[in-house]
Structure formats: C-alpha cells, structure tokens
Amino acid sequence: QLQLQESGPGLVKPSETLSLTCSVSGASISSSTYYWGWIRQPPGKGLEWIGTIFYSGSTYYNPSLESRVTISVDTSKSQFSLRLNSVTAADTAVYYCARGDNGSKLQIDYWGQGILVTVSS
Amino acid sequence: DIQMTQSPSSLSASVGDRVTITCRASQYISNYLNWYQQKPGKAPKLLIFAASSLQSGVPSRFSGSGSGTDFTLTISSLQPEDFATYYCQQSYSTLSITFGQGTRLEIK
Numbered sequence: 300q301l302q303l304q305e306s307g308p309g310l311v312k313p314s315e316t317l318s319l320t321c322s323v324s325g326a327s328i329s330s331s332t333y334y335w336g337w338i339r340q341p342p343g344k345g346l347e348w349i350g351t352i353f354y355s356g357s358t359y360y361n362p363s364l365e366s367r368v369t370i371s372v373d374t375s376k377s378q379f380s381l382r383l384n385s386v387t388a389a390d391t392a393v394y395y396c397a398r399g400d401n402g403s404k405l406q407i408d409y410w411g412q413g414i415l416v417t418v419s420s
Numbered sequence: 421d422i423q424m425t426q427s428p429s430s431l432s433a434s435v436g437d438r439v440t441i442t443c444r445a446s447q448y449i450s451n452y453l454n455w456y457q458q459k460p461g462k463a464p465k466l467l468i469f470a471a472s473s474l475q476s477g478v479p480s481r482f483s484g485s486g487s488g489t490d491f492t493l494t495i496s497s498l499q500p501e502d503f504a505t506y507y508c509q510q511s512y513s514t515l516s517i518t519f520g521q522g523t524r525l526e527i528k
Contacts, residue, residue, distance in 0.1 A: 336517075345507065345519060345520075345521050345522045346456075346458075346464065346507055346509075346519040346522075347519070348516075348517040348518065348519065351514070351517070359514055359515050359516070359517075361516065362421065362516060395463055395464075399511075400469070403469060403470060403473075404451065404452050404453075404454065404469050404470040404471075404511055405452065405511035405514065405517070406454040406466055406469035406470070406475075406509075406511065407454070407456075407464075407466060407509070408466050408469075408475070410463035410464055410465075411463065412462075412463055413463055
C-alpha cells in the first residue's frame with residue numbers, strides 16, 4: 300500500500316524559505332509510471348497546484364510561483380522535496396505531497412495527509 | 421493558464437437526490453479532466469479520471485461525462501457520506517495543472 304508522508308517545520312518566518320519533504324513507501328519513486336508533486340490549500344480555500352517532477356527529472360511549476368519554487372527528488376532516500384523561497388503570509392496553507400499517474404490522464408491517485416505550514420513572525 | 425470554472429459553488433441536497441456538478445474549461449482539454457472529493461480536514465480523494473473513468477473502489481453512483489470544454493460529475497443517489505467538497509482538475513496542460521474552485525455539497 301502506497302504511503303506518502305509530509306514532514307517539515309510547521310512555522311516559517313516571513314522572507315525565509317519553506318522546506319518540506321515527502322517520504323514515499325510502498326512504491327518506487329524512480330518508476331516512469333508515476334510523477335510526484337505538491338499541492339497546497341490555504342485555510343478555507345481551494346486547491347492550488349505548486350509543481351510536478353517526473354522520473355526523468357523534468358519539473359513543471361505553477362507560473363505564479365515559478366520564480367520561488369524548487370522541487371527535487373532523492374531516489375536513494377525515496378523522498379522528494381519542496382522549497383519555496385521568500386515566503387509571505389499568503390503562503391500559509393496545508394501542503395500536500397501527491398503521486399500522479401503518468402500513464403493515463405495524469406490524475407493524482409494518492410495524496411499525503413497534508414501538513415499545515417504557517418508563515419508568521 | 422487554463423481556467424476551470426465549476427458550478428454551482430455550493431449546493432444543498434437531500435439523501436437520495438440526484439446531483440450534478442458542472443465544470444467548464446477555458447479552452448479545449450480533450451478528456452484530461454479529473455474529479456476529486458474532499459472532506460473537512462482530509463486530503464482529496466480521486467473519484468473520476470479521464471472525464472468518465474471510475475477510480476477503483478469508488479461507488480458506482482458516481483459518474484462523469486464530457487469532453488472538450490464541458491464536463492459533469494453526477495451522483496445518482498446521494499448518501500450521507502457524499503456530503504463534501506468536489507473539485508475538478510485539468511491535466512491537459514502539463515505545464516500548468518489547474519483545479520476548479522470547488523463545489524460544496526451540503527445537506528438540505
């Protein structure tokens with residue numbers, strides 16, 4: 300059974316860097332069948348796609364966040380990570396890591412439980 | 421970016437009702453349209469992918485249809501556990517995946 304688990308600080312100061320890690324178990328993070336990504340949800344609001352990384356290492360980011368975002372994979376640890384620079388209060392959200400199906404219509408078939416990150420001094 | 425617009429934004433219905441939620445894309449997306457259900461405090465759950473394919477384990481009362489720019493999610497007979505928020509999502513543009521704003525389904 301696939302499991303995704305987000306980890307990282309729950310509180311980040313304005314202008315600093317938000318760093319989260321997603322640990323993957325029950326599936327190979329190196330498989331070409333899947334991609335890995337991050338989605339966030341501000342309190343009481345809808346879902347916002349942050350970015351995606353494919354097995355090839357190719358990354359795609361939300362244009363509104365692209366200048367501040369980096370997603371990377373560490374296959375040796377079966378983890379992928381999110382870095383978001385220069386955060387503000389608007390970046391306060393529940394951050395989800397997720398797996399997508401690269402062989403169909405890129406649907407997101409597994410989600411982590413989510414981690415609340417608050418940006419505040 | 422491809423914009424996804426759901427309607428209605430909220431909906432009140434009763435157990436046993438048939439409910440339809442619509443999602444419109446700002447440009448052609450073929451059948452790269454997925455539907456998710458989210459309950460409070462939980463991660464979203466995939467219901468429908470490729471516009472009309474039922475995800476494994478999802479009850480058959482859920483169905484999806486559409487192609488191009490207009491799509492629908494139908495729940496044939498609402499059950500108590502179906503009251504949640506529903507999101508559509510386009511994956512046609514790999515460069516920029518986008519979600520609809522959500523439809524909150526409440527008990528009447």
